[in-house]
Amino acid sequence: MDQKITIDDVAKEAGVSKGLVSLALNDRPGVSAEAKGRILRVADQLGWRPDPRARGLSTRRAYALGLIVRRSPHVIEVDPFFAAFIAGAEAVLAERGQVLVLSVVPDVDSELDAYRRLSSERRVDGFFVTDLLDDDHRVRALTGLGKPAVVLGRPDDAAGMPVISRDYSAGISKLVGHLAELGHRRIAHVTGNTAMQHARIRLERFLAECRAWGLESVVEQADFSPEQGAAATRRLLDDPNRPTAVIYGNDPMAIAGMAVAHERGLSLPGDLSIAGMDGSDMGEWVYPTLTSLGNAPSQWGRAAAETLLRLIEEGTAPDVELPGADLIRRASTAAPAGTAHHNTKER
């Protein structure tokens, strides 16, 4: 088996000491070009890869990055974001010899336990932190643990951690404009948990745009779960003066909202326009197909991985602003019944 090749084998084969092999491998000064070439050639030829455990023992690194995802115990929400995020991160990690340690936990306590465990066992060199809350307990916990971390979203207080963010302003602006141009005058927004920064920012931007277009706005609080998305939609539809369009904070809530509208016998998008915000693929496969904002989670993954590695290696890394989210126009938004083409109910 090739399982047992060690640095000593390489050293012997190249006729040098193992110390020199280490220096050569890590691009340290003090190795002649000739020796370095030979060592690397031998290493490659033997198929040797340094064991990260042994390496980490000296360097105090784990060569691994941690992602802890919290999902409520009963409803494991369908979140299209993470698979793509991880795939994006993976592309960076693989070529840098790193690995992703993932934990999915049911509640806040287990989440903190997971951070502590991964940290005290020196399993990872840093963390990705998603879904940041205001005054997030995790920020405190992480600064306490002294582990590098990058934050996804734009919190008020990231406590010095680099932030990866995407500008939704332009997208939300386009989305509200799109609805206004279709003739909508009263638009609702079903927010995610507004303790989360990105949910609040989206809300603020929504309100600003409605003002700019002179539209009436309605806001319903939810928490990004389809369950609450459905409940918020019921409240909206119960209102005699109900909005003609609803923008949801993410796609799962939008899909659940569509189901509620169908259930009430509304025809979509004639009686009600609906839009999401994650640009998830699932939006292609519901009826009607879901208008949304593009999000490209794999971009988040790449950027977050690069930033976190830089932070770990250099002690500091700049924030990253991803390209603005763009409007994906699909079939769930149209002129409200009564306006425009006098859209005659069902065909």
Add this chain to the structure above:
Amino acid sequence: MDQKITIDDVAKEAGVSKGLVSLALNDRPGVSAEAKGRILRVADQLGWRPDPRARGLSTRRAYALGLIVRRSPHVIEVDPFFAAFIAGAEAVLAERGQVLVLSVVPDVDSELDAYRRLSSERRVDGFFVTDLLDDDHRVRALTGLGKPAVVLGRPDDAAGMPVISRDYSAGISKLVGHLAELGHRRIAHVTGNTAMQHARIRLERFLAECRAWGLESVVEQADFSPEQGAAATRRLLDDPNRPTAVIYGNDPMAIAGMAVAHERGLSLPGDLSIAGMDGSDMGEWVYPTLTSLGNAPSQWGRAAAETLLRLIEEGTAPDVELPGADLIRRASTAAPAGTAHHNTKER
């Protein structure tokens, strides 16, 4: 910081050699009850956790398990299975001091690379293998790498790897029976990729049940993606003699199928009954709510993690058969239009 507690600190504090601490910690014989108690107490009090790197260097273990998920590069499918699966596995891993290393890759080549890398860098002690194909390249690759692995699903040839499976027979039987009792006479099945074992088994069971109930059956091939689920549904609905009910190999395909039916102006479930097979939460939030078979992915996670750890530690582990999948009756299945309550048969 508590970062720097080492076995030597514990040994010193307890007044013994570090070797003895190690023996005590690992429940090895030759440690007096008195010393053992004192050592464990001191360790606990100091909050010491052995460093898995150092440990692994001697024991040749990584104390980590690998899961590699392949998703097509463009369409990152929405798969509710994995989050719950991982959460289930996590519960076992956490209490056994293990960690989950996850990789999401776009294609087969990267997938094999990932297995090789995790293995040659000794990053993991074993793998979870999902979505097994007939004559799967991964089985060969893994046996070549000599890493323990457990397989999810029931392949013909698992090459000696333990298999975790769930019996769908009873569930499919109930589902077909449910449709038959409602008065359906012609039922379709949209399969997943039948190169995958579990897809084939479901198909066979479906056909057997239709025969048993004297129903006509139609089969359309798809691959578990919503895209192909939609295409298969179009083909079915194009047929003048179209079925009155469709059973899909998983929930995403079923949801896509519902969208196609809506798009054609069919009323669900009156004009067409639809059922999925994953029992995913999303089925609760579409319209109409989706009849499905319960799957409880977290059970898969627990069982797979326990089996894999046992395999690693003892060199062998028995197969596990999870409780049979049960029918989840929701709103997407009903008597076909025209039959109404003609529904007699037996129950």
Add this chain to the structure above:
DNA sequence: GAGCCACTCTAAACCGGTTTAGAGTGAGCG
């Protein structure tokens, strides 16, 4: 020709655990 420096390289200590040979100790036995 001695002294100095820059450049390569080696040897050995070290990271934090596990494992094993063997040292001490006291009890049981003839």
Add this chain to the structure above:
DNA sequence: CGCTCACTCTAAACCGGTTTAGAGTGGCTC
């Protein structure tokens, strides 16, 4: 009383790397 044996425990080697003190070499200067 001397021997054997079981039981605890310690010391040191070891896992596979990294890091550093310092040894060797050759070229240059004065």
